[in-house]
Amino acid sequence: MxxxxxxxxxxxxxxxxxxxxxxxxxxxxxxxxxxxxxxxxxxxxxxxxxxxxxxxxxxxxxxxxxxxxxxxxxxxxxxxNYSESNKKVKQDLNGMFSSPHIRILASLINNPDGLKNVTLFIDGHDSKIKYYKPSESHSLLYSYKLKGPAVRTQVIQDMNEIITHVSISEKCVVGNDGTMFIQMKLYKKISEADCLGMDGGYNLFIQKFKDNATDAGYGFYNRNFLHPIRKEPGQKLTLNETHFYNKFGSFHSSTEAQFSMLGSKFERFNNNRAALQISDIKYYNI
Incomplete structure (x- = not known):
């Protein structure tokens, strides 16, 4: 050297x-x-x-x-080495650091009262990129969160702040949270004892998830999901509902700290820096 x-x-x-x-x-x-x-x-x-x-x-x-x-x-x-490396990373994320027993115990110890059942969180993360692929429209990459071209990735994190599953990355305009959530087929990857916390962008897709899980031979029910209370426009939340909404929002926001930590460790994936140059999203994703 x-x-x-x-x-x-x-x-x-x-x-x-x-x-x-x-x-x-x-x-x-x-x-x-x-x-x-x-x-x-x-x-x-x-x-x-x-x-x-x-x-x-x-x-x-x-x-x-x-x-x-x-x-x-x-x-x-x-x-x-893409295929081999991608398979290995997925396998190790899924099994090295987290299990249903560990997640349930961690939730009982660490979660605030009223949210002891939540063992996992799902959240979408936008990452700035410069994308070099002339045959594809760059307008599909626009992220309203980052005000520029980016890709979106769904990340599953447990109550020990361990990332257990990562979706494929999609162009931000194409990849909305709910659709990507369905495409992950999490019913094959998480336990029926898990409870998945999510924000309001996912709950409209829960029934589709349950139907797909049933067709595949898995049993997931409403108790496997927790999300903010959703009401029709103009309907006000009760005092108890407002308290739950604020408590859940504060609890869920803790997942954002994980992305900040990863960005501080890997400058290549830090949205505060100049955008990463890539020509194929799948290599960024791994």
Whole structure:
């Protein structure tokens, strides 16, 4: 590597993550195969992780290695290995850190009174991008939340703030919360003992979810979902309903802190920075 850049990279990764996440990336996600480039394999692994952490472009990696070499490494890891890596990440998110028993116990301990039954939250997250695909309309990417082009991803988080499931990412105009919620087929992934908290954008799709689950041989009922009280326009909430609405809203807003934390760890996915340049949403999604 050029100069002492690998030592600087190691220091950045150690300060951001500690040892265990880096070890997982090196031994599980990177794998035990040889990647392009005339460098030590472990150093190439660290450069790939640093690229996500720093938010620097591929061309900025010239301070470490020639851009052509870095791109070959990047392409092999993210694009050639896409199917295998995507499958592994989904499997580990689902099973490594969370289970129905853990979620129920955590909810009983940590949730406020009246919301002890909620074990999971679903929320949509918009991410700024610069999208380079001339054959597709950029108007479909517009996010009203970010006032610019972005993709939307549905994220499931448990009461220990562990992300357990992530949807595919969609263009913001195309991917509304309810439709993406149905497309995730969560009835195959969560337990019938779970209760999924959600905001008002999802509850109109709950019946469709239950029908699809029944057709697939699963039993989900209204008790498996909790959302803000919905009334017809002009109808006022009662005092108790207002109290529940405010309490639930405050509880649900805690999920936003997770996105802020991830953005602080991975500058590549931080909406406060210049938008990430991509040519295919699926590689961003993984």
């Amino acid at each position: 050029k100069g002492n850049t690998i030592d600087e990279i190691k220091e950045v990764l150690l300060n951001r993550f500690g040892f265990i996440p880096v070890f997982y990336f090196l031994t599980v996600l990177y794998g035990n195969v040889e990647y392009p480039g005339p460098y030590r394999e472990i150093e190439k692994e660290l450069v790939l992780l640093y690229h996500m952490v720093s938010g620097e472009s591929g061309k900025d990696m010239h301070k470490v290695m020639p851009y052509a070499t870095f791109y070959d490494l990047y392409k092999r890891f993210w694009i050639t």
